[in-house]
Amino acid sequence: MRKIKYGLIACAAVLVIALGVGAARAVPAARNEEYTAEIATSELTVGLVENGVLIPNEGELLTNTFKENVIPGKNYTEELSAVNTGEVEEYIRVIVTRRWVKVVKNEDGSTTVTEIPETELDPALIRLSLKDTDWIVAPASGNKEQVVLYGKHIVKASETVMFNTEISVDPKVASILTHTGSENGSVVSSYDYDADSVQLQLIAEVDAVQINNAQDAILSAWGVKVNIADDGTLSLAE
Secondary structure: OOEEEEEEEEEEEEOOOOOOOOOOOEOOOOOOOEOOEEEOOEEEOEEEEEOOEEOOOOOOOOOOOOOOOOOOOOOEEEEEEEEEOOOOOEEEEEEEEEEEEEEEEOOOOOEEEEEOOOOOOOHHHEEEEEOOOOEEEEEOOOOOOEEEEEEOOOEOOOOEEEEEEEEEEOOOHHHHHEEEEEEOOEEEEEEOOOOOOEEEEEEEEEEEEEOOOHHHHHHHHHOOOEEEOOOOOEEEOO
């Protein structure tokens, strides 16, 4: 009933509404920590791979995803995978969080990051291409920002399982960020948020549990009831 959790990996990329304005940038990630639990003489550990590159403990997502202005409606390659970096078989869970933040540079050179409420800017406008072939995709209860993925199959040592292929921004975001009205007979547009200050944030959290007594281990670690078939396939209990 032990579990291993690969720490938080976060990055924000600037959303540019107008073509040819600004450039995609990244902000420093939150510090990541990796915890290991000894099982006999082997370790139960997991990692996160982005576009074929293992993300280090202090790393960022999306740093190489947007090589141009972020164009709403355009799909960008963002292949995310969970990898068993240990020596024993395990079941893996991934929690993906997507949200909007407002980044303001202060006069003293510091930066203030404030989350934009989902009632003002829907996190669902950040579109992911999640794979349900090897994963059970379940929205987090009461949280529109999060999606939880449970691996259907036992993941062997050094095995990598992809859970996302692309990322994009819904074109509807342009109508939400802008407000069109008239002034003295002329059509004008005003922004609720400065496009340069609005950033999307993507966070992936990966953790795993042992396959021995998996049903009890998963209930204890993840708080969900599951069924385990004879071949090891996992499904959520109804």
